[in-house]
Amino acid sequence: MAEIGQRTQRQWRLALCTVMMAAALAAGPFSAPSLAAAPASLEEVLTALAPPPSAEALAQIPDKGRKLLALRSYVRAGAALAERWSWTDAEIKAFEGSPAQKALLAEVDAVKAHFRDANPGRELYVHGTTRSLDEQIAKWNSNESVGAAAAEMQAAFAAAFGEAGAVPDPKKLAQWLRGYQPSKRPNLAAPGMTLHGRASAIDFQVMLDGRIHAGANGKQVESVWRAEGWDQKLKASITAAGPSFVGPLANPDEPWHYDYYPKSDSAAATE
Numbered sequence: 575m576a577e578i579g580q581r582t583q584r585q586w587r588l589a590l591c592t593v594m595m596a597a598a599l600a601a602g603p604f605s606a607p608s609l610a611a612a613p614a615s616l617e618e619v620l621t622a623l624a625p626p627p628s629a630e631a632l633a634q635i636p637d638k639g640r641k642l643l644a645l646r647s648y649v650r651a652g653a654a655l656a657e658r659w660s661w662t663d664a665e666i667k668a669f670e671g672s673p674a675q676k677a678l679l680a681e682v683d684a685v686k687a688h689f690r691d692a693n694p695g696r697e698l699y700v701h702g703t704t705r706s707l708d709e710q711i712a713k714w715n716s717n718e719s720v721g722a723a724a725a726e727m728q729a730a731f732a733a734a735f736g737e738a739g740a741v742p743d744p745k746k747l748a749q750w751l752r753g754y755q756p757s758k759r760p761n762l763a764a765p766g767m768t769l770h771g772r773a774s775a776i777d778f779q780v781m782l783d784g785r786i787h788a789g790a791n792g793k794q795v796e797s798v799w800r801a802e803g804w805d806q807k808l809k810a811s812i813t814a815a816g817p818s819f820v821g822p823l824a825n826p827d828e829p830w831h832y833d834y835y836p837k838s839d840s841a842a843a844t845e
């Protein structure tokens with residue numbers, strides 16, 4: 575009995591070893607160190623904490639503060655991240671010209687037409703229906719408000735875990751990331767997380783004489799959008815002609831941003 579048990583155990587161990595080696599080879603250089611005894615680098619710890627499918631986006635954020643700020647959003651979203659993650663280039667391509675995109679564009683056009691009639695000389699401008707992940711990453715890496723929040727977070731990270739060189743315990747770091755609150759929110763969602771990444775949100779900007787007059791710009795919220803009443807005028811056109819649009823976004827305060835929940839979807843579902 576004992577002999578058979580030992581042999582089985584040994585065979586099992588050998589099999590497990592083979593599986594682990596295969597997994598390490600297949601997964602590439604990032605996961606290999608977790609099997610070895612060598613301590614992980616900070617980069618590896620951050621990558622390991624990123625819930626799927628965010629690790630690839632995280633790798634394209636070189637600045638440490640901006641990386642921590644994005645990872646904070648990813649960790650807080652956790653498993654729900656995959657459901658709202660931005661479309662791949664292939665998914666964006668499949669959407670282009672589809673009945674779903676035509677329905678969206680028809681509703682955008684109806685809102686535009688209503689606005690034009692109600693506000694002679696003014697036009698609404700909409701910049702595309704989908705914002706690619708690459709576009710979002712480029713903005714995250716250059717946006718000023720992200721930079722300010724990132725610098726604040728990097729300082730807080732150094733205060734909590736010590737300066738460069740020390741690699742924090744992954745569990746402690748995950749806990750810290752979940753609890754950290756920036757004093758000022760950046761005016762962009764972390765790459766991959768905006769509804770613009772899956773044609774589920776539209777920014778309506780106001781044009782005057784062929785130029786953007788009230789733009790998707792945080793600095794114009796009070797001075798232009800509210801002062802001149804564009805928030806109300808846009809809302810009126812949305813209410814009249816855009817039944818699938820919900821908004822505007824309140825947090826952060828963006829009178830130009832409306833989420834899109836296509837009515838045709840619910841109609842099709844009940845048919």
Ligand SMILES: [Zn+2]
Binds near residue numbers: 832
């Ligand atoms: Zn928006």
